[in-house]
Amino acid sequence: MKAWLPLLLRLALVVLLLAFITSPGWFEPLLKPLTENNAPAIYNQGSLLTLTLLHLRTVLIATVAATIVAVALAILVTRPAGAEFLPLSRSLVNIGQTFPPVAVLALAVPAVGFGEKPTLIALFLYGLLPIFENALTGLTTLPANVVEAARGAGMTGWQRLTKVELPLSAPIILGGIRLSVVISLATATIGSTVAARTLGEVIIAGLLSNNLAFILQGGLIVAALAVLIYDGLSAVERYAARRMGREAE
Amino acid sequence: MTLRFDKLGVVIAVITAYAAFLAPFATFRANRIVPGQARSIIDALPATTGALLLAVIVAAALIALFRTPLLLRLAASVVALAALALLIGVAGTFLTPAGNTFARVSPASGFWILIFAFTLLLADVLTRLNLSPWARVGVLAAAAVAIGLLLMSGSWNDLSILKEYANRADSFWAEGSKHVTLALGSLFAAVVVGLPLGILCHRVEALRAGVLNVLNIIQTIPSIALFGLLIAPLGWVAIHVPGAAALGIRGIGTAPAFVALFLYSLLPVVANTVVGLAGVPRAANDAARGMGMTDRQRLFGVEFPLAFPVILTGIRIVLVQNIGLATIAALIGGGGFGVFVFQGVGQTAMDLVLLGALPTVALAFAAAIILDAVIELTATRRRVETS
Numbered sequence: 281m282k283a284w285l286p287l288l289l290r291l292a293l294v295v296l297l298l299a300f301i302t303s304p305g306w307f308e309p310l311l312k313p314l315t316e317n318n319a320p321a322i323y324n325q326g327s328l329l330t331l332t333l334l335h336l337r338t339v340l341i342a343t344v345a346a347t348i349v350a351v352a353l354a355i356l357v358t359r360p361a362g363a364e365f366l367p368l369s370r371s372l373v374n375i376g377q378t379f380p381p382v383a384v385l386a387l388a389v390p391a392v393g394f395g396e397k398p399t400l401i402a403l404f405l406y407g408l409l410p411i412f413e414n415a416l417t418g419l420t421t422l423p424a425n426v427v428e429a430a431r432g433a434g435m436t437g438w439q440r441l442t443k444v445e446l447p448l449s450a451p452i453i454l455g456g457i458r459l460s461v462v463i464s465l466a467t468a469t470i471g472s473t474v475a476a477r478t479l480g481e482v483i484i485a486g487l488l489s490n491n492l493a494f495i496l497q498g499g500l501i502v503a504a505l506a507v508l509i510y511d512g513l514s515a516v517e518r519y520a521a522r523r524m525g526r527e528a529e
Numbered sequence: 530m531t532l533r534f535d536k537l538g539v540v541i542a543v544i545t546a547y548a549a550f551l552a553p554f555a556t557f558r559a560n561r562i563v564p565g566q567a568r569s570i571i572d573a574l575p576a577t578t579g580a581l582l583l584a585v586i587v588a589a590a591l592i593a594l595f596r597t598p599l600l601l602r603l604a605a606s607v608v609a610l611a612a613l614a615l616l617i618g619v620a621g622t623f624l625t626p627a628g629n630t631f632a633r634v635s636p637a638s639g640f641w642i643l644i645f646a647f648t649l650l651l652a653d654v655l656t657r658l659n660l661s662p663w664a665r666v667g668v669l670a671a672a673a674v675a676i677g678l679l680l681m682s683g684s685w686n687d688l689s690i691l692k693e694y695a696n697r698a699d700s701f702w703a704e705g706s707k708h709v710t711l712a713l714g715s716l717f718a719a720v721v722v723g724l725p726l727g728i729l730c731h732r733v734e735a736l737r738a739g740v741l742n743v744l745n746i747i748q749t750i751p752s753i754a755l756f757g758l759l760i761a762p763l764g765w766v767a768i769h770v771p772g773a774a775a776l777g778i779r780g781i782g783t784a785p786a787f788v789a790l791f792l793y794s795l796l797p798v799v800a801n802t803v804v805g806l807a808g809v810p811r812a813a814n815d816a817a818r819g820m821g822m823t824d825r826q827r828l829f830g831v832e833f834p835l836a837f838p839v840i841l842t843g844i845r846i847v848l849v850q851n852i853g854l855a856t857i858a859a860l861i862g863g864g865g866f867g868v869f870v871f872q873g874v875g876q877t878a879m880d881l882v883l884l885g886a887l888p889t890v891a892l893a894f895a896a897a898i899i900l901d902a903v904i905e906l907t908a909t910r911r912r913v914e915t916s
Contacts, residue, residue: 380853383886469751499754506749
């Protein structure tokens with residue numbers, strides 16, 4: 281019984297989330313008590329489904345770009361040719377983490393204008409850090425005997441990288457991507473302060489018109505997405521770790 | 530002596546060449562919101578000064594480009610940064626027509642890229658010098674004093690960001706102290722609640738997963754939503770709990786921002802307390818038990834001191850995160866530097882955005898450096914004591 285309960289809960293959450301974003305009208309009676317002066321209980325300046333998809337698209341683009349750049353950088357600084365950059369890149373990552381997302385977002389506006397672009401830049405920069413950090417950990421803590429064996433087997437540097445080092449560090453890199461996605465999902469809502477079309481629009485509309493129902497539905501959709509994606513990526517990570525465990529034996 | 534290229538130096542030299550010769554150094558605008566006109570270094574400064582700045586930049590870039598002694602690189606980056614900082618102020622005075630109070634001069638992309646390039650060089654030198662924690666705090670203090678002196682000398686007064694400041698000097702410090710109070714106060718509350726909660730989670734295994742899961746889920750709620758959601762319950766408390774309103778608890782404003790920051794801060798504090806306590810070597814615990822220490826003595830005498838660096842790491846995460854998140858408090862009337870950021874975004878006045886964003890970044894940065902130094906100090910002390 282214990283084994284299927286979490287699965288059932290997640291399934292219920294998926295169904296509830298899908299139902300809510302496709303036909304929010306069903307839930308109106310639930311949210312109505314939160315509104316005042318007969319204000320609408322369901323966001324009415326755009327479809328929740330479209331906003332959810334746009335939200336996810338923004339996060340996806342930023343995460344894919346961040347993953348490619350972060351992993352490439354981590355590979356670069358762990359090769360002998362780039363080893364010089366390793367200490368500096370560590371301090372840069374440390375410094376980068378201190379930049380507040382709102383500041384990054386607001387400062388990107390003069391460079392690229394309002395809308396989705398500053399949000400993408402902020403999410404990209406913010407997403408880089410956890411992925412880079414984890415990729416670095418993964419690539420620098422490989423079991424020495426495995427790397428030696430690969431070298432001994434006559435593999436070239438490229439073969440070692442693609443067949444040994446990257447697959448072995450995949451679970452740790454995935455952990456970084458998971459962290460990055462969850463942060464991005466929440467941060468993307470702030471993008472709506474500079475006119476990006478994300479679920480933040482719903483929350484901000486609620487803040488501006490003092491409508492608690494809007495704030496709640498926007499916040500809950502993002503939180504549900506984050507929980508589900510976090511869980512999904514954790515499962516992928518466990519699968520990758522298991523596979524690596526088997527192959528390493 | 531043969532000269533060899535420094536790999537990072539090549540990157541810095543390329544960025545510097547672009548920024549110094551192709552990108553605009555300063556932007557001139559007839560008033561605060563019209564689009565600006567770009568000015569290069571030569572146009573933005575009096576003739577000899579401009580040539581001097583270019584010479585300094587080229588010399589510093591050359592020192593970076595080749596493998597040179599660390600101290601020379603340190604001097605080059607500091608001199609270049611100081612020259613840039615001084616001369617952007619000169620550019621402000623030079624470009625503003627005499628007596629014109631509407632004209633605005635702000636640093637343009639070239640200036641920022643140059644600052645970035647030489648900060649990169651400085652960061653590289655400082656990383657390679659492997660400074661002790663005290664020395665790092667010292668460098669931070671020196672930088673803060675230098676910036677403070679520049680601000681007080683008035684040499685930046687013709688720059689747009691300081692004109693925005695001059696218009697809001699009173700509210701700037703008021704919002705600043707609100708920002709710091711929010712960030713530090715919520716951290717303090719989170720430590721007061723989080724430490725005992727973490728110890729409890731460590732001792733009572735049944736509680737651990739549940740508490741951490743709840744705190745994890747709170748983290749997934751977007752900050753602007755959490756801030757908003759707290760408006761209603763706090764509004765209710767203000768009306769129905771006697772004395773609450775007198776304490777300053779209200780639906781909008783500082784109270785919901787404080788509670789939201791507090792809730793976000795709990796997870797790192799509790800989680801790191803649990804991890805830190807779990808990492809206490811069994812041998813240390815057994816020895817303490819063997820000596821006849823009570824549970825309480827063991828907690829305060831052995832476990833807690835050993836777990837302290839890990840707990841401090843959690844506090845560092847919280848403080849840096851809170852300083853950043855406190856900007857969002859402005860959206861619900863909670864004040865803080867975010868007020869200027871969002872006003873600036875609303876008026877498309879980017880210098881106003883900078884007026885809010887730069888102090889926030891500086892605060893977060895300083896907090897990170899100071900706490901990193903403290904963590905390193907406690908961790909090394911621990912090692913010395915236990916070895």
